[in-house]
Amino acid sequence: MRQILTAKQLRAAEQRVFDAEPDVDLMGRAAQAVARVTDAVVPTGTVLVAVGQGNNGGDGLFAAARLAAHRPVLVWLAMGSAHEAGLEAAVVAGAQEVDAVGAIKALAECSVVVDAVTGLGSRPGLPAEVETFAAACQAQGVPVVAVDLPSGLGADDARVHPSFQADHTVTFGAPKPCHVLNPAASRCGVLHVADIGIDAEPTMLRAAEESDIAAWWPVPGARSDKYSRGVLVLDTGSESYPGAALLSCAGALHVGAGMVRYAGRAPSGLIMSRFPSVVIGDGRAEATVLGSGWGDRDNAESRVEWAKLHQLPAVVDADALYSLPSGRLDGWLLTPHAGELARILGCTRAHVESQPLECVREVARTTGAAVLLKGATQYVAELSGRVTIAVPGPAWTARAGSGDVLAGICGALLASGLPAWKAGVLGASIQAMTAARNPGPYTPDELSARMPAVIAELAAAR
Ligand SMILES: NC(=O)C1=CN([C@@H]2O[C@H](COP(=O)(O)OP(=O)(O)OC[C@H]3O[C@@H](n4cnc5c(N)ncnc54)[C@H](OP(=O)(O)O)[C@@H]3O)[C@@H](O)[C@H]2O)[C@@H](O)CC1
Numbered sequence: 001m002r003q004i005l006t007a008k009q010l011r012a013a014e015q016r017v018f019d020a021e022p023d024v025d026l027m028g029r030a031a032q033a034v035a036r037v038t039d040a041v042v043p044t045g046t047v048l049v050a051v052g053q054g055n056n057g058g059d060g061l062f063a064a065a066r067l068a069a070h071r072p073v074l075v076w077l078a079m080g081s082a083h084e085a086g087l088e089a090a091v092v093a094g095a096q097e098v099d100a101v102g103a104i105k106a107l108a109e110c111s112v113v114v115d116a117v118t119g120l121g122s123r124p125g126l127p128a129e130v131e132t133f134a135a136a137c138q139a140q141g142v143p144v145v146a147v148d149l150p151s152g153l154g155a156d157d158a159r160v161h162p163s164f165q166a167d168h169t170v171t172f173g174a175p176k177p178c179h180v181l182n183p184a185a186s187r188c189g190v191l192h193v194a195d196i197g198i199d200a201e202p203t204m205l206r207a208a209e210e211s212d213i214a215a216w217w218p219v220p221g222a223r224s225d226k227y228s229r230g231v232l233v234l235d236t237g238s239e240s241y242p243g244a245a246l247l248s249c250a251g252a253l254h255v256g257a258g259m260v261r262y263a264g265r266a267p268s269g270l271i272m273s274r275f276p277s278v279v280i281g282d283g284r285a286e287a288t289v290l291g292s293g294w295g296d297r298d299n300a301e302s303r304v305e306w307a308k309l310h311q312l313p314a315v316v317d318a319d320a321l322y323s324l325p326s327g328r329l330d331g332w333l334l335t336p337h338a339g340e341l342a343r344i345l346g347c348t349r350a351h352v353e354s355q356p357l358e359c360v361r362e363v364a365r366t367t368g369a370a371v372l373l374k375g376a377t378q379y380v381a382e383l384s385g386r387v388t389i390a391v392p393g394p395a396w397t398a399r400a401g402s403g404d405v406l407a408g409i410c411g412a413l414l415a416s417g418l419p420a421w422k423a424g425v426l427g428a429s430i431q432a433m434t435a436a437r438n439p440g441p442y443t444p445d446e447l448s449a450r451m452p453a454v455i456a457e458l459a460a461a462r
């Protein structure tokens with residue numbers, strides 16, 4: 001599990017290191033990591049380092065000094081002044097200074113640019129000259145290695161602002177929100193987290209990794225049977241949207257539900273013709289899925305209320321999200337996308353997209369349910385405010401029907417006895433990981449049919 005640190009938390013962690021070891025050379029370690037990644041990304045040719053006036057520029061200048069020992073290096077002091085000791089080290093090592101015009105001209109001969117203009121102290125946006133330079137790097141296709149974060153982004157901010165478009169970003173100690181929250185994360189390229197001796201304490205924002213998914217996956221044991229693995233009741237689909245019922249069945253069955261009952265309004269013959277192991281009708285169950293493909297259903301509220309009355313853990317998806325009962329929804333998982341979350345909150349979709357953490361936390365706080373916000377980055381918030389980001393995957397899954405499959409997957413995981421937040425993280429992650437291993441325009445149900453192989457791989461890795 002990767003802890004994600006805000007700029008303030010990272011600075012506090014850095015201070016703890018300085019308090020324990022006042023002479024520690026964190027900047028030297030950061031510079032070493034930047035030089036190492038730069039050499040690995042583009043091993044030869046001229047390096048152009050764009051330098052700001054703070055410590056991010058200091059990292060860039062000490063990296064320039066290391067690189068100048070074995071390859072040509074140019075430095076552009078983009079803000080006029082710069083870290084004094086860093087500049088001296090770079091010049092002594094042989095780096096050549098260029099001005100703004102020289103920097104743009106030099107792009108034609110450079111093999112790589114190091115962006116060390118701003119980092120943790122970054123205010124969103126760039127001065128005009130730097131913005132022009134960043135655009136020129138992109139237009140000319142010169143690879144960019146960003147120090148800590150692409151200058152112009154805000155460390156704690158999901159939004160994009162005028163900034164560098166990095167191919168690689170070397171950050172220190174732990175990822176910051178901008179590295180994992182989209183769309184900002186899309187400006188970072190490949191993320192390298194360098195260990196410079198700063199320990200990240202557990203935080204309220206963390207990112208799940210494949211090893212977590214392997215460790216948490218409910219693998220059946222010698223004494224497992226269909227009941228102990230979890231019985232799931234699906235009330236999904238409708239006469240108008242029968243496909244949603246099939247898709248939720250596909251998701252639940254392919255991740256290993258012990259038994260799936262179908263109690264929705266889609267024709268039972270359709271379900272049986274595709275999934276003969278599904279039992280038609282309500283009955284004993286450990287969890288339910290409500291809402292996918294309901295459309296405008298007459299008894300939506302009473303159906304959701306029924307699950308609450310029976311204390312049945314529920315995955316609440318799509319249309320059922322607007323019929324939530326009052327009171328705490330302990331053990332429930334809500335699975336909205338940004339538009340649905342906006343409707344629940346009474347705000348705009350754009351607001352949810354620019355403040356995803358705040359919005360997803362707000363709904364978890366007011367309902368008591370775990371909330372899985374679906375999208376390019378998938379967040380699971382808990383009542384406590386803790387947010388876990390699911391393992392990311394390619395955009396191939398961004399298509400109609402993926403959410404219906406995901407609801408079925410999460411339902412099966414909930415029925416197996418997992419807490420709601422974990423069912424959400426595992427469900428979103430397994431879909432993303434399967435898409436990553438099977439790149440291409442697979443339909444959501446075809447992709448679900450490939451999940452058993454990925455789950456077997458995870459189980460074997462434990
Ligand atoms: N903490 C750690 O653990 C470690 C930190 N390390 C490194 O230190 C970095 C943080 O350094 P930092 O605090 O000096 O801030 P930094 O990002 O260089 O920027 C501040 C300067 O930029 C300016 N400025 C900002 N935005 C601007 C804008 N849009 N347009 C124009 N100007 C703008 C700002 O101006 P001001 O806001 O004061 O007007 C100020 O002068 C961190 O990212 C990492 O690389 C590592 O060495 C080791 C471990």
Ligand SMILES: [K+]
Pocket residue numbers: 056115116117118119146147148149150151
């Ligand atoms: K930077």
